[in-house]
Amino acid sequence: MIPILNASGCLDGLVAPEVAQTLDAFVTKTVTPLPRAGNPPPRIAETESGMLNSIGLQNPGVDVVVSEVLPRLAALGVPLWVSAGGFSAADYAFVCERLDELSDVATIELNLSCPNVDEAPETASELVAAARAVTSKPLYAKLSPATADIAEAARAVVDAGADGLSLVNTIRGLALDPQTLQPVLARGAGGYSGPALRPIVLACVHACASAVDVPIVGMGGVSSGRDALELVAAGAAAIALGTVLFRDPSAPARVRDELAAETHAHGARTADELRGTTGLLAARASP
């Protein structure tokens, strides 16, 4: 079975529990050590082939998340992934240490690549190592597609202790108001998501699946079972839905059904049989 998750920050399991319960695992919005009000509005803008967001990691902070939010999310009966973030290696370690104590937390996803806040000074692999030192939970590293060699980035975070990869985060983009020619979003640039990301994600998943031997959650512009199957063929072990949830809360069940139908149309019984069947790019290029 190919599990279907939500992309972090694309669903509130407490406001829409009936949607969260259609997922194979629910991923929280990113949790930081301290409460964050987030960025000022406007925070979203629809563009051609996608949308921009600049939410800025709004969250009540790890204390409130641990004491109030996670117990209620655990009651949904869906495996819980918690997205952890921060502005330094110490922040990531702080959040992960708190989460490590909680039996309700199945997996920690490290948000190493939010385009809407200032970045930590450390490298992604240093952040993973800091988290690895304080938790034995499965750690997934969420990487940005905006890198010269994502396979190299994948090797580095896996060497630092990541158990899996989440590919990919949004990519930085800018939308201008056509009248004023000024940014639509209050913070200027934002994270670009939606259908435009699909070819980018396919390339990233394919490159990383060839480079490292850890499970990959593929996400970025998936809105149908066919999109999901392509990511599986490129090497994804699970699929996360993001922007599509905004327009269709019933997307998880629909994509799951469509994925099964597409799988059968390709002569396979389960989508896992087709996982990683996309050929090597290098092999195809040679005569």
Next chain:
Amino acid sequence: MTRELVGVVGTEPIGAYTLLRLERGGLEPGRPGQFFMLEAPGRLLPRPMSLCQAPPGELAFLIDAIGPGTRALCSLEAGDAIHVLGPLGNGFDLAVERPLLVAGGIGIAPMPYLSEALGGPPAVLGFRSERQAEASRLLPGAEVVIEPRLVTELVPEDPGDVLACGPEPMLEAVRSLAPGAQLAWEAPMACGYGACFGCVVERDGWYVRLCVDGPVLRDAA
């Protein structure tokens, strides 16, 4: 939270605006001030619209075609079908003694349904143009002003229970004239059900989501 594919009954020009009439299907009309996410053909994201009228078997939305999404909605024709999610958010509190409806521009949208629920209370409306003001026929008996006059000029000194919808500067002005007023705010939304955190407004140093905490917010009197 219900999402359905519903048929388009038709569209009707109302001055500068368009009334989009949809089949109700299995959707509930909800409380006045609540909203629905309407699929905008050809666009990635649906558009939030408060319910304007709830004739038998139908849901009707008053739309100002200001961008690609609203233009797509106003271009729908009888026989088309779109996905509709709702009703969503918190509507107006109808337990009021002396209601006064105040609306500016396309902020008239939720008022006909609200007026019906309250038994036709007094209403004051402000518009930017004669063409926009033609929409006042959706609210017979309302007092109407056109810029440069402002709707706040029509709000009496002791306004009673104000229920308002309109552009932000108008709502801020109403708030200072009528503390405790119920104000229906507007913001761009991606999802309408609390998922995206896009539609926030600042309240007490924190950002609250209009789609779940609003769109009708009541300020402390």
